[in-house]
Amino acid sequence: FQRCVGMDALNSLHSTTYEIDEKHGTDYHKRFLEFVKMIQKENLVIGGAMTDPKGDRSKGPSEQDDPDLFTRIVDSDEKGVYVSGAKAHQTGCINSHWIILMPTIRLTQNDKEYAIVGAIPADVKGLTYIYGRQSCDTRVMEGGGDIDLGNAKFGGQEAMMILDRVFIPWDKLFMNGEFEFASMLVERFTCYHRRSYVCKTGLGDVLIGAAATIADYNGVPNVSHIKDKIIEMTHLNETIFAAGIASSHQGHKMKSGVYLNDDMLAQVCKHNVTRFPYEISRLAQDIAGGLMVTLPSEKDFRHPEARRM
Numbered sequence: 001f002q003r004c005v006g007m008d009a010l011n012s013l014h015s016t017t018y019e020i021d022e023k024h025g026t027d028y029h030k031r032f033l034e035f036v037k038m039i040q041k042e043n044l045v046i047g048g049a050m051t052d053p054k055g056d057r058s059k060g061p062s063e064q065d066d067p068d069l070f071t072r073i074v075d076s077d078e079k080g081v082y083v084s085g086a087k088a089h090q091t092g093c094i095n096s097h098w099i100i101l102m103p104t105i106r107l108t109q110n111d112k113e114y115a116i117v118g119a120i121p122a123d124v125k126g127l128t129y130i131y132g133r134q135s136c137d138t139r140v141m142e143g144g145g146d147i148d149l150g151n152a153k154f155g156g157q158e159a160m161m162i163l164d165r166v167f168i169p170w171d172k173l174f175m176n177g178e179f180e181f182a183s184m185l186v187e188r189f190t191c192y193h194r195r196s197y198v199c200k201t202g203l204g205d206v207l208i209g210a211a212a213t214i215a216d217y218n219g220v221p222n223v224s225h226i227k228d229k230i231i232e233m234t235h236l237n238e239t240i241f242a243a244g245i246a247s248s249h250q251g252h253k254m255k256s257g258v259y260l261n262d263d264m265l266a267q268v269c270k271h272n273v274t275r276f277p278y279e280i281s282r283l284a285q286d287i288a289g290g291l292m293v294t295l296p297s298e299k300d301f302r303h304p305e306a307r308r309m
Contacts, residue, residue: 002092002156004199006046008192009100010036011258013117013174016185018256020178028174029256035119035172039098047096047122049087049161050189052104061107061114071101071163072113073176080169081176083116087161094129094157096122101168103175106183115182117175118168126166132158139297147298191263194270198244204237204280211284214292229283236276243269 014036017028039046052061052070061070071085083101093099100119107115120127139148175181212230215221243265250262285293300306 002045002047002095004196005048005092005193006096006098006100008189008196009046009048009050009102011192011260012185012188013100013102014258015254015256015260016181016188017174018254019184020175020181022255024178026178031171032174035174042097044097045092045095046119047090047093047099048102048189048193049090049093049099050102050104050186051088051090053086053088054104060105060111062110070104070111070114071116073116074113074165080167081116081118081173082165082167083118083163084165085163087163089132089158090161091158092156093122093159093161094131098122099127099161101163102185102189103182104186106186107179109179111182112177112179115175115177115179117173117185119172119174120166120168124166126164128162128164130160130162132160134158142297142299143302147301187263188260191260191266195244195247195261195266197270197273198241200273200277201237201241201244204233204240204277207280207284208233208237211287214288218289226287229287233280233283236272236280240269240272240276243272 013032014029017032020026021029038044049071055064055066055069061067061072064070068085071083071087073081074084075082087093087101090099098119099122100117102117103115136148142148175185208230211233212221215223215226215230220226247261247265247269250265251259252262253259296306
């Protein structure tokens with residue numbers, strides 16, 4: 001779980017740091033490559049922290065009443081910089097080894113202190129996680145580890161990250177005030193990451209298989225409307241997959257040597273993901289009927305009295 005965000009952050013930083021160095025004569029790309037060597041050697045999971053709380057979205061970071069609504073540099077010394085702020089909706093941050101902090105919007109000259117990209121250990125001093133809620137998260141306390149929890153040991157999570165003077169050493173800093181490159185980084189990361197949503201088709205495959213199995217159990221696998229629904233589920237799922245694969249196939253080589261996938265097809269892939277999985281789930285519920293929606297809990301299935309009934 002959770003390799004995609006780090007992969008997308010690394011790919012977008014590979015080309016962006018190269019082009020910052022090309023313009024400013026900095027050594028961010030060299031620092032970045034050393035970081036990549038370290039995480040590859042140790043097989044570490046990287047979280048990409050891009051989304052800030054933002055506050056009043058009609059205003060830029062430097063115009064906010066609260067300066068910590070966007071992550072920013074608050075101090076520096078001979079060893080590195082200190083950052084404060086927050087990152088919202090951070091999927092998989094708690095099970096990552098390192099977090100890469102990145103800007104989230106286009107920045108101006110007035111926002112230079114917010115033009116920060118740096119890598120921090122997930123357990124660094126000054127970082128607090130506020131764990132997010134999910135609709136089914138109380139099931140973990142109900143003793144249902146085989147059925148109700150799904151992937152009980154390696155499931156995902158989201159959290160708010162609060163940064164209070166978090167230290168980043170100079171060698172883990174990959175952007176420091178080069179505000180004009182913030183939009184480039186965001187756009188390239190978005191291009192990679194929206195193509196990465198093709199992973200949802202794996203969940204779709206599992207759901208389609210489960211729906212077909214339920215149809216078998218119910219004795220209706222050859223009923224025409226059941227077959228039509230499974231065909232439509234497959235069509236929607238493979239449409240997501242096709243857009244993602246096409247985006248990769250249409251990729252082009254960047255100056256730094258990495259490839260960037262096709263932006264328009266990446267956006268189409270993401271657009272499909274915002275719609276089709278919900279329709280696939282609706283069709284699965286149609287096929288399964290009320291049994292799936294009002295199914296007893298695993299705790300009840302294992303209850304000494306209820307399980308005999």
